[in-house]
Amino acid sequence: MLNILLGLIGPNDSIEVVQQYLKKYNDITCIPIECLTEEDLNKRVLPCKADITMWLCTGPITYGIVQKWGGISDPIFHIPFHGSAIYSVLLQLSHEHHIKVNEISYDSISLEEFKQVLQETGIKESIEYIESETIELQKLIDFHYRCYEKGFTKIAITGHPIQEQLQQLGLPAYRIFPTEISVDSVVSEIRRMYEMLHFKRAQIAVQIIEYDAAFVGLPNTAFTNDKLHELELEFTKKLRTYTKKIQGSILTIAPGRYVIFSTRGFLQDITHDFTRKAEIASFNGLNEEEKICGIGIGHSAYEAEINAWNALLQSREWGKGSWAVCFDDKRITGPLGQEEQLTYSYISDEIQAIREKTSLSVATLHKLKSIIKKRSSKEISASELAQYMQITTRSARRILSELEVNGLAHVVAEESPRMTGRPRKVYKLLL
Incomplete structure (x- = not known):
């Protein structure tokens, strides 16, 4: 059951009309806020905006004033005057x-x-x-x-x-007052946006945190294995406390390198919508500058992990203490915590060229390249591709056929099935 807390902005008479139409929606709780100017917005919207899920303006001019004001980062809708x-x-x-x-x-x-x-x-x-x-x-x-x-x-x-x-x-x-038809139409948009955002918050997020023992900050100290192990245990303990906050799980993959699995919603909250670095308790000898982090968002754990590694590589380039995020659409943003953050698309010219030749999405093409890298082989069958991408064999066969038609793959062998059935084609990907 949806539970949308909707901030309704506009002149009082329009608000009353819209509220009457919204009464039939049990999944929407309406918070009326009479606003005519930016001064009204500062006085009445700012104090309560943290508690509201989405916003609805009663008309296009009110919407324009709110947009120009720029004090709301949540989704804003308006009721158009048409028809x-x-x-x-x-x-x-x-x-x-x-x-x-x-x-x-x-x-x-x-x-x-x-x-x-x-x-x-x-x-x-x-x-x-x-x-x-x-x-x-x-x-x-x-x-x-x-x-x-x-x-x-x-x-x-x-x-x-x-x-x-x-x-x-x-x-x-x-x-001109909003009509019931217009309100019903915008409510449908609000519901779709809410469901999309709810789905996004549930997306898998992978966070890779890395520190270099060589920069722990204890000058002229030769680190023995025991000392490194001691530091490892102490830092892991701190990370476990942090991991509980985001309801995740942690895995040590190498000395000074950790992977935390969580969801987008928790990381989005703890980083203030991916604008700040999360607070992770440290200890004597390890400064914030020694830790770098890459966060990856994906539709699967595999995709999120690939994106996290891409984000970590960018953090390394930015330098000590940097955090970057790579989203499911291949946008990278960061360094988190800086006043001016960069956002760019992690799409190579090669991927862009292939996307223009085919109907395959950027995400699909990145998955294909990642699969090749993981398998250390460019040869794959439809059933294998389906298993890696978690899709049906039929969908995998369609992807491989499209690549073949566009000269990006060709059949190199055919496997005979154990039981009856047609031979399975093995493709060599030319990405």
Whole structure:
């Protein structure tokens, strides 16, 4: 069962409308926050943003103000004004005032969106007075009043809480409010995003931590095997405490080198969304600068481990104390903890060229190269490939066939099955 804590931002009247539509969703808890300006956002959103899962703006201009403010890193959605929302207000004006569409000034609606609405309804008049560029309240008020004062328009339609101010200036103004259809549509997007983020948090994460005993910081000391073993035990003890925090498991793979298996969610939290180094208790003789770390995220433990090694290699290049993360889409970011972090794609020109020739994803191509390296052989059958990639034999056969068609693999042998059945092809990969 989903449990989405949704921050609802906008003018109070729009919030009330949207809240009524959201009542039917048992998996959404709505937190209304009336905000019209960046000052409101600083005062009302900042104190509670850590507790909210996602955000919904009641209209496109509120969304623009929130985006410009830039104080929210969680997913932000908005309810667009299109289709039924525009039809309803135009029908009201036509019925009550006999106003034509070209006698109205508009904001918060794009010209292309409006053209589509007019085309669908068969209205041939062109729209001249529409402001969709600015999100500043005073500029929008000035735009509508200028059009009205010069006699270009008779009424204003606004999607933002400036209706009252326009009416005080003597200008008839109407609001566009979110419709139930629009709210239902954006709720579907919110649910999909929540499920995707929930899945991502459950992705496997591998963390490789490495330190060099030669830089332990005890000058002019010759390290005996006993001393190294003592340091190893002490540091492993500290790492086990850290590992418990992220509900992981730890494996020593070499002196001074450790692999920790966990999930993306725990590492994301402890590194503040992969922006800082996690705090790992140290001991006398080992400074933070002696530890480097590579974090890998993947859909499988194998993929995450490969990515962790790639991240570790980058950390080594950055120098002592560096941490890097390699995500499942082959983006590497770091050094964690630095004010300015680099993010780049770990996709070689070779992989890029192959991807352009085939329909295979970058992740699939990296897996193929990793399998070749692990097996120390370029020859593989569909059943073997399926086992390594944890996919069906049919899918593996399709991958190998596509590589063959594009000259990236060719059949070098055929294996006879033990029982009945057709011979199994053995391919040589030319990646």
